[in-house]
Amino acid sequence: MLTLHCPYCDVQTDETELTPGGEAHLTRHGPGSDDDAFHDYLFSRANPRGVHFERWRHGYGCGKWFLAARDTRTLEVFGTYEAQTTEPPDHILAAIRDKRPGWTRAS
């Protein structure tokens, strides 16, 4: 079972109270971009076995979107943070490096 902390309500929420929103920190390629970039923006998603950044929505609660860093293999949660964040904040990256020495973020 996955338990995530909602940064807006400051409560621990169960996975079943949340709506999954897929990979976080995507760059939008819209009008003006070439077909390959648009294709990748629509369809290509990272599916790592390990550290992953995701979007979640507190659907049964406040209704806000937030972002989470977790390990897809162990379900260990490194932290959650507000959705108005284009890159993972430093304290989240530090928490990940603390638990997974040598980890680097794939770009």
Added chain:
Amino acid sequence: MSEALATPVTALGGAQFDGLVSVREMPAQGMISLRGDLAMPPLKNAATGVAGVDMPAQRAAECEGARGLLWMAPDELLVLCPYDETAEAVASMDKLLYSYHALVTDVSDARAMFELRGGGLRDVLAKLTPADMSVAVLPPGELRRSRLAQVPAAFWLRSETAAQVICFRSVARYVFDLLKTAAQPGSAVGFH
């Protein structure tokens, strides 16, 4: 709205059940959804003016009788007032918030409310919700929005022996039956 039906009809006509805890559908309750910047003074004044209680802190349920303010989200309050004062309350809040970015909606008839009374109510609710029902995490006076089995609900403990549950009116029967089942005599868990 004010000249509507003389007698409000609740979803289950005040259904009751006595088991591990007593479950009772509460009489019609005025509920006004108020959305906007909760730190904004006009919004605070509008909310507290109608409810007559202090602005709730994060997740708090400030209630006094049929009046109260429930913290639903960082930008949403549920204002409780007597059912027959709802239209008047909405009008007065609309007037105060006319020139601000805020939303006032009467949702009284879209909700149902239940009262649980008895010693084992933390266990009864814990059978239905994934929320942590321990005293440390959910002390009396703190609201939790979560789910009861398959539907959304909000609940808070007024004391260790009294709780209130709010759900959508369309699922009132479902929620009442859930609570009834969870409070079946002989099904005590004794965890909390």
